[in-house]
Amino acid sequence: MPYSDAPLPAAARPSAAAAAGIRLVVTDMDGTLLDDDKRVPEGLWEVLARLRERGVLFSPASGRQYATLAREFAEVADGMVFIAENGTYVVRDGEELSSDPLDPGVVRDVVAAVRRLVAGGADVGAVVCGKRSAYVERADEAFLAEVRRYYVRHRVVEDAAAVDDDVIKVALYDFGPAERTTAPALASFADSHQVVVSGEHWVDVMNRTANKGAALRRLQRDLGITPAQTVVFGDYLNDLEMLDAADWSFAMANAHPEVVRRARHLAPSNNDNGVLRTVVRLLDLPVTGL
Incomplete structure (x- = not known):
């Protein structure tokens, strides 16, 4: 090469x-x-x-x-x-x-999976990516600092799975190595959707066609x-x-x-x-x- x-x-x-x-x-x-x-x-x-x-x-x-x-x-x-x-x-x-855009039901399922990861001790957060804005449930500065790098328009909401927007992707930021932690935890979605490691700390869930x-x-x-x-x-x-x-x-x-x-x-x-x-x-x- x-x-x-x-x-x-x-x-x-x-x-x-x-x-x-x-x-x-x-x-x-x-x-x-x-x-x-x-x-x-x-x-x-x-x-x-x-x-x-x-x-x-x-x-x-x-x-x-x-x-x-x-x-x-x-x-x-x-x-x-x-x-x-x-x-x-x-x-x-x-x-x-x-x-x-993703089906709203899939968005709810991915957000629920992230909440389970967090409840299990994982240091991870979801960014629900809509056409108009991105939506997050975590409000700590360490997480928001990473979100701001990539999402100029973002809002902290109580329920990121219930936003009024066309959601085109759910991105997960993992403070650890995403390829070894978060991505395997989302394997069940890979049968019907794309689960893509897009960076050392990022995993994206999208439609299979996207x-x-x-x-x-x-x-x-x-x-x-x-x-x-x-x-x-x-x-x-x-x-x-x-x-x-x-x-x-x-x-x-x-x-x-x-x-x-x-x-x-x-x-x-x-x-x-x-x-x-x-x-x-x-x-x-x-x-x-x-």
């Missing part, structure tokens, strides 16, 4: 025709575009301007809330497609392009863009299906081993500005300092 660094290895260097044909760049946020301190990489806004000049669409694809993504990219959001909530909610210019890859393929169909015209970057298990939707699929050097196996190419780590450095070289953008 080639490593995308300066200069880009020959195995990852497209022909001029292939580079000219790229029309869509999609990237995960945490662990991929952002560094470990959640900072936007230096040079992002210049790269986005160069992509826009080329007619290349840039799309953040994240487990984060749409409102959170829209705030991060507020100054350049016109025409940008946001693949939010791990693909369950896709928005462009404030208009919903697609969504995949993932970043499904959202990306729908977007490609709507825009007439092919996998050969698509570049994708990811680092964790919730990015796997999205990587499958692009011929130019890159795992970050810091990615989960399964992501590295699934992707066609390897990019420098998120702390080494891997996304932007790879995009600049892949598309031969006139950007200095990367």
Whole structure:
């Protein structure tokens, strides 16, 4: 698997025709575009301007809330497609392009399962993700500090399973290793829904039909863009299906081993500005300092 660094290895260097044909760049946020301190990489806004000049669409694809993504990219959001909530909610210019809401009964069951985990001593909390807001029952500052990172719009409620909103995902934050604790405890939901480990401490429950890859393929169909015209970057298990939707699929050097196996190419780590450095070289953008 080639490593995308300066200069880009020959195995990852497209022909001029292939580079000219790229029309869509999609990237995960945490662990991929952002560094470990959640900072936007230096040079992002210049790269986005160069992509826009080329007619290349840039799309953040994240487990984060749409409102959170829209705030991060507020100054350049016109025409940008946001693949939010791990693909369950896709928005462009404030208009919903697609969504995949959960059945209210499933939301109640997942919230009940979380309450049982808590009663058993697990340090975990549920975030019920609606289109308008996120809803939580835990009000301690340690938990809310994690919620605020990803959910700009959130409310503390008495019963998160009874909110008046279209719920598109239930996310669980586990202060321990989610892949070894919370995820196995939700195994019963995996028969009918997706139980996805989306980060070291996060597990998401969504409809089986919902993932970043499904959202990306729908977007490609709507825009007439092919996998050969698509570049994708990811680092964790919730990015796997999205990587499958692009011929130019890159795992970050810091990615989960399964992501590295699934992707066609390897990019420098998120702390080494891997996304932007790879995009600049892949598309031969006139950007200095990367």
